[in-house]
Each structure stands twice: as structure tokens, then as C-alpha cells.
Amino acid sequence: MPFSVATWNINSVRLRMPIVERLLIEQAPDVLCLQETKVPDELFPEKAFRKLGYEHIAFHGQKGYHGVATVARRPIEVVEKRRFCEIDDSRHLSVTVRAGGKAILLHNFYVPAGGDEPDPEINRKFRHKLDFVAEMNAIRAEHDEVSGSILVGDLNIAPLEHDVWSHKQLLKVVSHTPVETESFEAMRRAGNWVDLMRLNVPQEQKLYTWWSYRAQDWEASDRGRRLDHVWSSPNLVTNFAGYEILRPARGWERPSDHVPVIARFDLE
Template identity: 55%
Template sequence: MAITIATWNINSVRLRIGIVEQFLAGHAPDILCLQEIKTIEDAFPRNALIEAGYPHLAIAGQKGYHGVAIASKIPFKTVEKDDWCAMGDARHLRVRLENDVLLDNFYIPAGGDEPDPAVNPKFDHKLKFLREMVQWGEARRAQTKRAVVVGDFNVAPLEHDVWSHKKLLDVVSHTPIETDLLAEVQAAHDWVDAVRHFVPATEKLYSWWSYRAADWAAADKGRRLDHIWVTPDLKDGLVSTEILRAARGWDKPSDHVPVLLTLEV
């Protein structure tokens, strides 16, 4: 059985429900994981997702900030929400699909502008979140063999995951402390980076382009912040991935674009 999972930081689902519907109509993934939905659960546009063919919904909402959701054609056996760093933020959802694959959807803190945890509480929060994810991965490793983790990790880990490795080494999302920590998270559960499984690490690859550029496509100063990882037991099932760059040019776009994985489970 092949399934397609998409992850997308939508940057306000109510504001951008039109392009969500456009994406679902054009690409029809089996599961859509959203981050930064920026709405409470009661205000989430459920009907639009249900009418688009996604009746199974898991939502962790928060007024005006953060928030994640999973919309699926495939039923869930269970739904769980974890409170990371005891902050009370809506940054995580876990579902067990009816095929017993575990799917975690994360919105890791962005970390603010100053990459110094001593003076920037947001960056300190980000580092603590990543360290907690290392412990989480180590704790689950023996018990969880068929799992997928997706989301906006807010870290571009590799040299060619940013437009300029040299210029971004001191910029939050590509600093060595962040990339090293994300590598620890990945190693804690032997996660396989699904996109880089197909695209060599020597090739430039982005999923985010800033709103600040007058012409984002011409400047092409992107970063790969959005990720899909699978456990080693699912590695042989990797079929294909796609980063939908064109979505950055849609009407009222998010600054992130969808990342898709097709997987034999």
C-alpha cells in the first residue's frame, strides 16, 4: 500500500484555506500535516477539509500562535498531544494510523533573531526543545519501528540546505549549535531524511523563502526548514519526494511550501 504524506507550514490556516484547497485538489495526498495554523481548535476550518475528502482530523490549536493539525483520508487509531518544554504551546501531534504507522507532526520553535540563549529566551527555548526531542527519540527507539516524523523543524541542517552556508552560519536556523542538535535528534532514532534520500546533499534544496525579498524567485535565498523523516524499517518503502516550489508563488502564499513523501507501508 502506497500513501502520500505532505507537510506544510501554512502560516494561518484560516487566512490561507484557499491555497490549502488548491493544493489538495491538485495533489491529493492521503495525509496533510499543517504547522502554524494560528487558530483555536473550534475555529479551525474543518468543513473545508472534510468537503475536500479529509474527514479524519486531529488538531492542536492555539489562539494567534503556533498550532498543528493533521487532515487525513486514512482513519486514526489514536491521537496524542505532548507538551514540550512544559510551555503549554500547541507544537505537536501524534496519530497512529489504521495501518499502525505512527506519525508525529512538529512545529519546532523558530528561535528569534539572536543566536545566544543567554540573551534570547526564544533561542534558549528552541535549544531546550531540540534536546528534549533527543531524549524522546532515545526513549522510543526500541519500541517504535514503523514511524514517520514531519514538520517545520526551523533548522536547515546541511550546507546546501541554505543559499549561503558561509553567510548564514551566524543566522538562527543554520548555526552550528542548532544543526548539531538536529543531527543528535536524527541519530537518537536513526531517522532517515526522506528528501535527502533522493536528492544528494551536494544539491541546493529549499522549502522556505522570506517575505522580505521583493522577488523571492529571482533572489532565491531559501532554506530547507521543512522535513520528513522515517524510521529505518520504512526506508525500503521510500518511493518519491517533492518540494512544491511553485506554491511559493500562489495567491497569498505561505513563506513555506509543501513537502511530499510517497511511501510504501
């Protein structure tokens, strides 16, 4: 079986633990990276994960907001819980995991959403988002013959024209403004990261991982955005075996507004 990594903004792991359990039972990824866990470390539901065979757990949380966690069926080792913009938000966690004879450095990110007004002069949340992405330039796709890097998470930016339901209508909407998309793609290239979700998918094809709670019928309107991403170092591209956006999860009971993305690699 290939090595698999799932990423999912769960919007409160304790509230939505039943659908997390469903994902792990039905899809059984080797590693699951969660964002927006909204739980302090001492209250993280470790027992529920261990019961399903996910014995290896790392988390970086806080009460009520943000938070990231990485759980795995194989050993992981925490590398870093990086602080961005001199703010003590829980938005990053990196671990190492072994697969296919390689030590994989796996980054789990939750980039700030940025608020509603795309003007950094009047919206401090948007300023924070831009500064956060700028600091991500320091996160490089480290690799050599015996190692590689994977970066996943809710990066809260839909960079390409067909990563949103309407490029024209969303150019002034936070998550798809030019200042965000240009800095985002520049940051990805600076780190030498490969956007695996677009690797073999034409840029003209729509790709979404998020549908707003505000839509009366999210499936019928299908006004989505690709806010969740999977990147890798160049040396893992030949091992990339494809991915799945688990769209049906948006219709599960008490769903997140994001759906899981599961990437697979030919690494035992």
C-alpha cells in the same frame, strides 16, 4: 497508488484555506500535516476539509500562535499532544494511521523559530529552541514488523551546508548556526531517524522549502532554506518512493513563506 504524506507550514490555516484546498484537490495526499495553524481548536475549519473528503481530523491549536493539525482521507487515532519545555505551546501532535498492513506512528512538529539573536544567554526564544530540540531526543523512531514511524514538520533548522543559499553567510543566522545544526543532527541520530529528503539526493545539491517574505522577488533571488523535513524509521526506507517539494506553491495567491513537501511510500 502509494501512500502519501504532505507537510506544510501554512502560516494561518483560515487565512490561507483557498490554497490548502488547491493543494488537496491537485495533489490529494492521503494525509496532510499542517503547522502554524494559528487557530484555537473550536474554530478549526473542519467543514472545509470534510467537504474535500478529509473526514479524519486532529488538531492541537491555540489562538493566534503556533498550532498543528493532521487531516486524512483514512482513519487516524490521536496518540499524543506532547508538551515541551513546560510551556503550553501547541507544537506537537502524533497520530496512528494504517498503511500497507502497518500501523504508522506519524509525528507532526512545529519547532520554535528561535528569534533573531543566536545567543541563548540574551535571547530566551533561542534558549527555548535549543531546549525544545534537546527534549526531542525522547522522540524515537519506533518500529517493528507490523509498525513504523514517520516524523514531519517545520523543524526550523536547515542542518546541512546546502540546505541554505549561503552556508558561509548564514553561519551566524538563526536556523543554521552550528549549535543548532549539530544538536539537530545529534537528536535525529539518537532517535534512529532517517532523513528521507537527503536519502537519494547528494549533499552538494541545494534543497529549499522556505523563502522569506522579505525578498522583493523570492524566485529571482532564490535565497531559500530547507526548514521542513520528512523523516522515517529505518524499516520504512525500502517503502520510500520519493518526494516532491512543491515550489510553485510559493507563488500562489497569498502564499505561505513555506511550500508543501509531499512524501510517497509504497504502502497501500
